[in-house]
Amino acid sequence: MNSNQAIIDVESQFTSGVYGKREVAIVRGEGAIVWDGDGNELIDCSSGYGVANVGHCHPHVVRAIVEQSTVLLAAAEFVYNDTRAQFEEKLVSILPDGLDKVYLCNSGAEANEAAIKFARLSSGKTDFIATVKGFHGRTMGSLSATWNKDYKKDFEPLIPGFSHVPYNNLEKMENAITENTAAIIVEAVQGEGGVKPSADGYLAGLRQLCDDKGVLLIVDEVQTGFGRTGKWFAVEHYGVTPDLLCMGKSLGGGVPMGAVGIGSAIQNLGPGKHGSTFGGNPLICAAALANIEAFQAEGLIEQAAERGDYLMSKLRQIEHPMIREVRGLGLMVGIDLKMRVGPVLRALQANGVIGMPAGKTVLRLLPPAVITEEQIDFVVDAIEKAILTSST
Ligand SMILES: Cc1ncc(COP(=O)(O)O)c(C=O)c1O
Known part of the structure; x- marks a missing residue:
């Protein structure tokens, strides 16, 4: 069972149904990166619902x-x-x-x-x-x-x-x-x-x-x-x-x-x-x-504060009429959009980043404290592209 589809097929048969699932299977993780069943690399800005603050498999x-x-x-x-x-x-x-x-x-x-x-x-x-x-x-x-x-x-x-x-x-x-x-x-x-x-x-x-x-x-x-x-x-x-x-x-x-x-x-x-x-x-x-x-x-507490500031300052540089506000504290960041967040999340994932919703219009980012500045640059770029594709 080593492809996304094979895993999805089996789980779909047996899972309770109470979760709205995305069409991806995550099989491995290291730091801020996770891999899907087809070997694709994704930056995990969900930390699995905010769990992997220390990074995956520390x-x-x-x-x-x-x-x-x-x-x-x-x-x-x-x-x-x-x-x-x-x-x-x-x-x-x-x-x-x-x-x-x-x-x-x-x-x-x-x-x-x-x-x-x-x-x-x-x-x-x-x-x-x-x-x-x-x-x-x-x-x-x-x-x-x-x-x-x-x-x-x-x-x-x-x-x-x-x-x-x-x-x-x-x-x-x-x-x-x-x-x-x-x-x-x-x-x-x-x-x-x-x-x-x-x-x-x-x-x-x-x-x-x-x-x-x-x-x-x-x-x-x-x-x-x-x-x-x-x-x-x-x-x-x-x-x-x-x-x-x-x-x-x-x-x-x-x-x-x-x-x-x-x-x-x-x-x-x-x-x-x-x-x-x-x-x-x-x-x-x-x-x-x-x-x-x-x-x-x-020193991951200090690092979370620094990387959070870096992430928010980069996000605030994106100029797009669909962004109402970027807000948050440390590495808990929300991008309040003037549109539904669902399509943006899907486009973001296609661009190699897993994000989360917070309500209907907020894109929530909860990356691990071990995320690097280079990875943050990639994430911000992917978000900008995702908002562009979802709003045109
Ligand atoms: C603020 C807050 N409290 C409680 C919970 C519930 O935690 P759990 O899903 O581990 O029961 C969550 C989960 O998202 C949460 O964000």
Whole structure:
């Protein structure tokens, strides 16, 4: 099974159908490059939904997985484990000050799910305020916090007690808080909602509001974490520490992992209150530990910031009437178009670059931090050509 079509034919027969798939099969990856089943090379500006921040198959991560796999694959959280202990210590060392404990799980939605439960448990209150265009995942709790009605309408009733107010609007948030509000949940940069960074003072304003009103602050850093925005976590740009910080995607260096960073305001996390069979699995912890080590050894946080600036400045040099705005933070970049993004994405892929949509008109780029300037030049050129062909 070694051609795109052969792989597509078999998967199409057996896959559930819940994913809208592109007509390509990816079979290998290294750094910012992936190869399809026909041997074509593509620059991956999706990082596989924002997972491969450290690059595909980073050798340090691969080595750690291979080594751990010969020692111990399964050890659930009812016992302690050396690899997990090292990883937890390392993760806390990079989290914003004040987040001193971690809960480990398997995905971003699960991290948000856990944060929602922890906030109810800790506060004794039931309600949550999320934001218009916010995205937090597809499980019932995280979907309740998600805004897009199309993702929700077939699955109602969802969890009661969730409301949504416009992003970057402190006044509306303040007005929405009631005596039942357990927590506010927001992204530091809205991803799915169109790559919208939070306005200056917004997160700090939310922190102040939460402190004043006795409400918990959950920041969903599933997409923005691990160097994506040029800091370990996007909240660092704004000098804010949430009570619960949710992680996923690139946390595991390519393997499935979620986590919640937990602050001292969170109470009552006693045995039996929450859990997951695979949470804290040693193989995944080995990969995630190596992921952080690779970032530190290679200065990839600083590099993400530099390459993000380079990418955005190059994109802003493209002069085309169909480009409304180029915006973003670090290597989380959105090109807001005056046209639908679907045809542009298809043309881009034909030009050798994988991009992502964020809503109907935004082309989202989430390249790995290891992308080179030459590769960025190629990407920008391919985007310019894709917009030209799709708009004529
Ligand atoms: C901000 C944010 N939160 C949560 C999720 C859900 O993560 P997962 O798909 O790992 O459940 C995503 C996924 O795109 C996301 O971007």
